[in-house]
Amino acid sequence: MPSEDPQDLTPVQQLLRMRRNQIPDDEFIEGFLSDFKERQRSEMLRQSARGLLWERWTTYWENRAAPKWALAGVAAALVLGLGLVLIPKAVEGPMGDEVAGIESGLSSDIQADPNAAFGTEAILIMGMDPEGVVEETPMLLSRHFSGGYADEAREVKAVVKQESGQSEMSGREDEP
Amino acid sequence: MSEPRANYESSTDIELVSLAQEGNTRAFDELVRRYTPKLYGMIYNMTSNREDTADLLQDVFAKAYRSLKRFMGRSSFYTWIYSISVNMTLNFLKKRGRYHKVSLDDVDTGIENDPEFIKVTTANGGTMRDVHVHELQKRLNEAMMRLSEDHRTVVTLYDIQGLQHSEISQILGVSEGTVRSRLFYAHRQLQNYLEDFIK
Numbered sequence: 001m002p003s004e005d006p007q008d009l010t011p012v013q014q015l016l017r018m019r020r021n022q023i024p025d026d027e028f029i030e031g032f033l034s035d036f037k038e039r040q041r042s043e044m045l046r047q048s049a050r051g052l053l054w055e056r057w058t059t060y061w062e063n064r065a066a067p068k069w070a071l072a073g074v075a076a077a078l079v080l081g082l083g084l085v086l087i088p089k090a091v092e093g094p095m096g097d098e099v100a101g102i103e104s105g106l107s108s109d110i111q112a113d114p115n116a117a118f119g120t121e122a123i124l125i126m127g128m129d130p131e132g133v134v135e136e137t138p139m140l141l142s143r144h145f146s147g148g149y150a151d152e153a154r155e156v157k158a159v160v161k162q163e164s165g166q167s168e169m170s171g172r173e174d175e176p
Numbered sequence: 177m178s179e180p181r182a183n184y185e186s187s188t189d190i191e192l193v194s195l196a197q198e199g200n201t202r203a204f205d206e207l208v209r210r211y212t213p214k215l216y217g218m219i220y221n222m223t224s225n226r227e228d229t230a231d232l233l234q235d236v237f238a239k240a241y242r243s244l245k246r247f248m249g250r251s252s253f254y255t256w257i258y259s260i261s262v263n264m265t266l267n268f269l270k271k272r273g274r275y276h277k278v279s280l281d282d283v284d285t286g287i288e289n290d291p292e293f294i295k296v297t298t299a300n301g302g303t304m305r306d307v308h309v310h311e312l313q314k315r316l317n318e319a320m321m322r323l324s325e326d327h328r329t330v331v332t333l334y335d336i337q338g339l340q341h342s343e344i345s346q347i348l349g350v351s352e353g354t355v356r357s358r359l360f361y362a363h364r365q366l367q368n369y370l371e372d373f374i375k
Contacts, residue, residue: 012366015316016335018309019221023213032216033208036234040241059242 189253196244204244207253208237214337215261221332222265223272224321232268236261251346258339259347262329269325312373319369327362330355 009017024032184192184206192210195203215236220229240260247256320328329348333339334355345352 010363010367012316012363012370013335015312015370016331016366018313019217019336020338022217024216029209029212032212032230032233033205035230036208036237037205039234040238043238055242059239060246 190249193244193247193249193253196241197247204241207240207257211254211257215257218258218261218332218337219265221320221336222269222325222328224317228268228272232265233261236264239264255343255346258333258343262333262347266325266329312370315370315373316366319366322369323362323365327358327365330358331362331366334359 184203187195187203187206189207189210192203192207196207212233216229216233219232219236220226223229223232236257240257243260247253251259320331323331330344333344333347334341339347341352341355344355348355
């Protein structure tokens with residue numbers, strides 16, 4: 001027990017200790033007890049089975065000696081475990097089937113009817129006449145390098161020009 | 177047939193607990209009778225409100241009754257029921273503090289002013305109804321409410337309830353050193369709040 005000698009106590013402690021002698025009388029205690037019993041009875045009637053179960057569950061864990069962080073760890077592991085079990089099921093479930101159906105049906109649909117697969121874009125593409133619209137201009141890389149096709153073409157053009165020039169000259173000379 | 181109450185009055189806590197664990201509600205009633213005065217005083221000095229005290233004490237005994245099956249007797253019933261009371265009171269005070277700040281005007285003037293409850297006696301047996309003491313008790317109540325909940329708890333358990341440091345340490349789950357330092361700080365704070373009244 002804390003020191004009982006009033007000489008050792010500070011005035012504050014002396015004042016606090018005066019409250020030790022404040023005790024309720026028997027009447028108060030009996031009244032309290034009867035209120036307590038009444039409350040217990042009415043609670044039993046009011047509480048649902050689910051409420052009782054939840055209360056028992058929380059009371060059980062509150063009385064465990066395990067520290068709070070250990071309980072938090074167990075709860076986290078349970079959530080993780082449930083997540084692992086439920087998430088794959090969710091993919092295989094209604095949405096999963098839908099995705100799987102789309103995947104398998106897509107290739108066969110394209111083969112059967114490309115328009116169905118690509119919609120209006122497919123119609124537009126197929127309706128076009130590539131040869132009528134696109135102008136093809138042959139382009140060879142070699143024309144950019146000396147000794148390539150371009151050089152040969154230039155040489156040919158020069159020869160043709162020369163020859164035509166000569167024939168023009170001779171034509172004039174031949175004129176009367 | 178109901179057994180007379182006297183049969184239980186002489187029983188120890190452990191005997192009453194084991195009877196209550198077997199379903200004897202009268203044994204539990206005796207435990208309620210035995211611990212109501214102490215626990216009421218403890219909760220009242222923590223909350224400074226009579227209605228809250230009565231409600232909380234009912235919750236404490238209801239919880240103890242539900243958990244009694246799992247009470248293994250590793251600690252005394254006394255320590256166990258005090259732990260439940262302190263934890264529930266601290267939780268209640270946290271909730272109350274979260275929703276509304278208690279004004280010192282709302283605080284009851286003191287347990288000694290409760291007409292139903294009081295039997296104020298001094299150590300020498302005489303009734304103490306001194307105006308100065310009444311005023312001091314009122315101030316003390318206000319000063320107690322200014323302490324943090326942790327400090328108020330140790331002051332209540334040590335100075336008012338008369339528990340030992342080791343018991344308080346067991347109830348609160350802190351070291352004895354922590355109990356002593358909280359007590360020292362709380363006394364100093366109270367001394368400061370009441371220095372105008374205590375010379």
